Amino acid sequence: MSALAVRAKRLALQLLGAAGTAGLVWLFGSLEARWVAVTWVCLVPWLLVLDRVDSRREAVLSGVVMGLVFTAAIFGWFPEALRSYSGAPLTLCWLALLALAPFMELQFITFALTRYHLRRTTREDPRAFWRVTLAGALVYVGTEWVSPKLFAETLGHGFIASESLRQGADIAGAHGLTLVLVIVNTCVLEAGRVLVAHGVREGSRRALAPVAMGAALVLACFGYGQFRYRQMAALESPTQQLTVGVVQANITKYEKLAAEMGTYDVVRMILDTHYRLSAELLQNRKLDLLIWPETVYPTTFGTPKSDAGAEFDAEIREFVSRAEVPLLFGTYDLEQEREYNAAMFLGPGRNGTLERSAYRKTMLFPLTEWVPELIDSQWLRERLPWTGYWKRGPGPQTMALQLGGGRAITVAPLICYESIFPSYVAEEARRGAELIITLSNDSWFSGTPAPKLHLMHAAFRSIETRLPQVRVTNSGISALISSTGEVLAEVPDDHRASLAVTIPLTPRVSTLMVAWGDWLSPTALVLSAVLLLAPSLLARRKAREATQ
Known part of the structure; x- marks a missing residue:
């Protein structure tokens, strides 16, 4: 088989794995209770093919393919909405969405690189599974925090349809649920891989650790959710x-x-x-x-x-x-020729008069409601005629x-x-x-x-x-x-x-x-850096001490 044919086959395999995961994400992305269980296995198809890559370049490619397929499956409706809003050609809207996909879904690339690197460098380490699993999940969540997102999407949002599971968001937000989801998916993959490789009898013993870890996380989420739900119901008066x-x-x-x-x-x-x-x-x-x-x-x-x-x-x-x-x-609220998108309140005041107060919107959508002054120009506005003139609130x-x-x-x-x-x-x-x-x-x-x-x-x-x-x-x-x-x-x-x-x-x-606030995402970024860099730094330190 020629080298080109081999590369085509491996790319087709990556597309197949990405399509499998995107399809499962699309199911629970409907936000219906009947599909919530899919979240626990949604990443498995992609992880199966990701673990077969044999170079960093191929790991990056796997992440890019996953980002593209994910974006097309979940946000395939967006180009038409963008065309309706801006009047731009539909083809251009699709090209813009797909061009931005690797940046908006950067977590797939960093996760793929992390998993490839750790699986290759920790094969002899008895704690390899735990390190690969935890570091990968932290990298995934941490990268989402720094990636520009279309709708601030994260996989943990799929739990909104579960009365119990969504309650855990008061601890670490939807990203905390994503962290649990990624860990459980890797546990499912590991347990399945061990059972296939060693058979049911021997494999059951070897799979005990990932099964126990995944089951403990799922049960903890359900238990906490039920506790919080009942607590809040009891407080209503x-x-x-x-x-x-x-x-x-x-x-x-x-x-x-x-x-x-x-x-x-x-x-x-x-x-x-x-x-x-x-x-x-x-x-x-x-x-x-x-x-x-x-x-x-x-x-x-x-x-x-x-x-x-x-x-x-x-x-x-x-x-x-x-x-x-x-x-x-x-x-709209106007002050010294600065216009704001505002919520205005008119209510009872003293002596039968009305009191007025206003809240001014701060988080404006870039290039539609607001243009940063650094890039604002007549040239830009002529090419993006829908750009707004509102100013940011306090x-x-x-x-x-x-x-x-x-x-x-x-x-x-x-x-x-x-x-x-x-x-x-x-x-x-x-x-x-x-x-x-x-x-x-x-x-x-x-x-x-x-x-x-x-x-x-x-x-x-x-x-x-x-x-x-x-x-x-x-x-x-x-x-x-x-x-x-x-x-x-x-x-x-x-x-x-x-x-x-x-x-x-x-x-x-x-x-x-x-x-x-959103404490988990930056924490995950720091912890993932520690998990990735600490072993090599310790090894270098030991090497220096040994030569002294």
Whole structure:
């Protein structure tokens, strides 16, 4: 067989292994409970072929292939969404996604290199399996922390469909679940390899260590999850509740509507729709708070740019006064010619007046909402016409909302993209938040898996901080999420509806994620470096001592 044929055969084998793993990840990526068990074996097909590589170059190739196949399988919907948003050709959108895949999924490359290196250099070490397994898992998680991610994805997100397993996220976030997943997968592979090589009788004895390790981790996750779930349920009190109104009007593509109807008529339609849906809620029950989604009022509030804007501002204030309900809504906030994407609160003040406060979005999506000043130029904006002009807010903040009847609540406000950052939300929780409120606009991804993925991220933020959450979007998915990550009520994607939700408030519960933020990922990076470098450094030191 020629050298070219050999290389083609080995590449085909790598593609087959990567496709097997990507297919299993795609199954539990549906976030359905029936596929959760797949997580424990999802990496096995790729690991089988990865362990057959015979050079660093081939290990890198295996990681690159896995990253490409993984990206195409899990984010195959993204190029079409990007084409719809930017107007770029679909082929170009696909090429951009695949070109970035090795960088976005860099963990597959570093994991492959680590596993190849340690399996080759520790063959005679009786602790080789433990070192290879632990170092590989730490490298995987640590690399994810430094890799640019499309949706901050990690394999541990697949546990969201399990009531018990997802509770472990309050210790080390979704990356902690990924660490467990990678270790258990390598244990499954090792146990299977030993059984095949030595038969059931002898192999069972040799496989005892990896089986025990994998089983202990799985049982520990289930046990901890059940403990936390019951603990949080016991803390809920029927006397400590908040009734919140959620409005999802399903009005999308403001720019296109403005071009067809005119800006004034579009704003008029948006506000009238939200007034009507809000009035329907208020007819049936009294609300402590009413929430409209991100950028629902698509101009600056409080600093109008026109007479029509001043009229709309006054109209919103009049609505809040007349309805006697505090309102939190998405708009723009202007200060010294700097414009911010903001969450604006209008609530009861002294002497019957309305008090106003605002939260300004900090984590802006690069090259759409915000362009770094270092690269901002007319040349760039001419080629990327969708780039935004918003400025970054001051960082994690809480808002003290004055409600009716003298009640007050401290909330952790988030706008859209901010909900995917664990440390950001943890900082708001440390500042005394009792409830997370997320305003979002996912309309560009309507009809794709993105709204469901965004909801999943939101659920993890509630688990990590043990705070309930109200998530309000313009086109879906709006939801009430409990402190255990359960979606208690929702308005689906591409639906128009108003919804009143009763939020069960609980006493604050301490978690490692609130105390330390996303602590595992940088720790994993440091520990993996120690595991990889310490043996060679110790060997060199012993060699120097022996020659002295």
